[in-house]
Amino acid sequence: MSDLLSVTRAMELVLGYAGTFGTETVDLEMAAGRVLQQTIRAERAQPPYDRVMMDGIAFRYGSDLPLLSHGTQRAGAPGQALPEGAACLDVMTGAVLPEGADTVVPVERLVRDGRMVRFEDGYEPRQGQFIHRRGSDCAAGTELLSGGRRLDGPALAVLAGNGHAQVSVSRIPSIGIVATGDELVDVGGPVRDWEIRRSNEYALTGALLSRGFNCIERSVVPDDLPLMMAALREQLSRHDVLILSGGVSMGAFDHVPRALSKLGVERVFHKVAQRPGKPLWFGVGPEGQRVFGLPGNPVSATTCGVRYVMPMLLAGQGLCRGKTHAVRLKAEAELIPTLTRFLPVRVGHDETGQAVAIPYPMPTSGDFSFLAATDGFVELPRGEGMAPRGTVALFHGW
């Protein structure tokens, strides 16, 4: 098996075809979780005016006390002028600092007698206090966001605060999930003794949705070459990416590679030195469609989906950071001499912030029942014997 493609090389080949799925403009309301594809600069200086930071009064530092309040500078109103002399204006948080004032005293420190205002005993304001100075956060035109990042809460706030009611983001590719396997029946119907319910499409859908890929069509094709070809031709015409599961092994009824080849999908590789997931197939269609043929076994399909399909899709969005980071194994784990091992694990952080992974070896790659107890898998390089407790490995989250 040493002539099989390595995981690293297979991933390089897949990422070489990641390309891009283009960009589109969406309303800010719909942009949460999308990947930004433009540079966002400050619309104005931030803050755009000398901004009062506390409810209280604004006055000219050094004025004689008491101060006479000449009214209120509300937030959302143009700045008033502070009259000469021992004067102040009541101010609200967020208001413009009145012209002529240079210091704010919060309401908790004030003692009032009608319109006359003084400070509580012993209180000494600092000149300039509680004023958020115009432009102190940034000048107009400062770069605030750059392309290739997910739009989380703070980024959405920056877009809103700088007047971007619409925003350019990576287009989400259209993805077809295609199940094969005549033993498979749907979740809703009856199931006979020799049949199994289809589940891979749900595992893949879950992985896709949790990464923001929500343009998904699911379909089923039979293990029959002409019927499969007709169905796959249709799917290829509708989607940027096809994710097939099943039918990529060596059997007489494993029609997937044959059908794809006849449809002009060029094989990039078939089989990778890994377990589970050795029969993985990857190719590129006549119009650049990326086509993955995942093994049909549920653990294999889910693992290959997370290890290959998701990174390719994320790279196609312009993102390099997925659900991946280093972890330390909490128990030893058996290595495979000739194959990279993908070992399901439960992960967490200990009380010092060290990421740790508890191995959950699955008895067979057909056993998905207990995969739901795990958070993802670690990638163990080929090797002899055991990887000891404490080994650092790369974790991939479901």
Added chain:
Amino acid sequence: MSDLLSVTRAMELVLGYAGTFGTETVDLEMAAGRVLQQTIRAERAQPPYDRVMMDGIAFRYGSDLPLLSHGTQRAGAPGQALPEGAACLDVMTGAVLPEGADTVVPVERLVRDGRMVRFEDGYEPRQGQFIHRRGSDCAAGTELLSGGRRLDGPALAVLAGNGHAQVSVSRIPSIGIVATGDELVDVGGPVRDWEIRRSNEYALTGALLSRGFNCIERSVVPDDLPLMMAALREQLSRHDVLILSGGVSMGAFDHVPRALSKLGVERVFHKVAQRPGKPLWFGVGPEGQRVFGLPGNPVSATTCGVRYVMPMLLAGQGLCRGKTHAVRLKAEAELIPTLTRFLPVRVGHDETGQAVAIPYPMPTSGDFSFLAATDGFVELPRGEGMAPRGTVALFHGW
């Protein structure tokens, strides 16, 4: 300030009102990311039959060679009987093991001459190999999923594989986000020198959506008591949770606590010993509505949203695990003697899997422009001087 409520106590009070928002039944297609609220048991033994694991032939171990192939056991077909004598059946991955066979030899190991089949030179099958035994993953009725977990890919696959076309999940609460502040204008329109664009509602929306809370209505109320009361009465009648921002300070125009009180929303607390976010207000409405009054400053509003609102909402779904774990500071950070400090950070994992946080102190709590460069914040307990590099702190992700 030592008589202010501690962060820990404030959180306890909030969680004390988390309660539940009920359950609902949804189609499996719509269940991704939802929180399961039922126990899922194996519909049948898994696998439900002795399942062939490789494409190849099935035979009776110890038969004389060559074997005569009597046809094909396809996947998705009832099990055939293997004839007596030196017989085999071609088998597909996923097929039922033919009755009378006990061993599978993969196609790569076979040498064929018409219907006669032998093994490649020197190949010695193990009796029972490549058969995934009925019930070896689990017996019928085995508990596979329990309530209170998010439905990720593997969990969705378990639901599908066990015939759950519909599933009981936590109801997502209806959430009203209410902005106050007369200086605030909308993202799409013109903005005058003394005005600022509304951004908190977008930051909160991003945080909510990334946690699966997609039942959100946004509205704006003016800084005027009667108008605010009318608007809040309407919002209270429509939502399980209200998240207000602004209007909770000490100013004459900070009408939020007054308006809520008049509407029968009982204050649980006002002000917490924390920075940013000291003016945080929390109360409970006449029909159990949870009402948060967040400070209007963007950094304060976003931080309080993540620190208090999100954990309450997640607890109300039956989840205890949020975007929270321990990290080590990569640089020293100044403590505040009387207040818990929420310090924005960028986080990552080093090459050993240690979670690390780089502090990004914000100049003021009004400065949100650079918050978008961070991943969340760490929580530093009140204290004197500096927390040294390497300090372990709790991280909360945006």
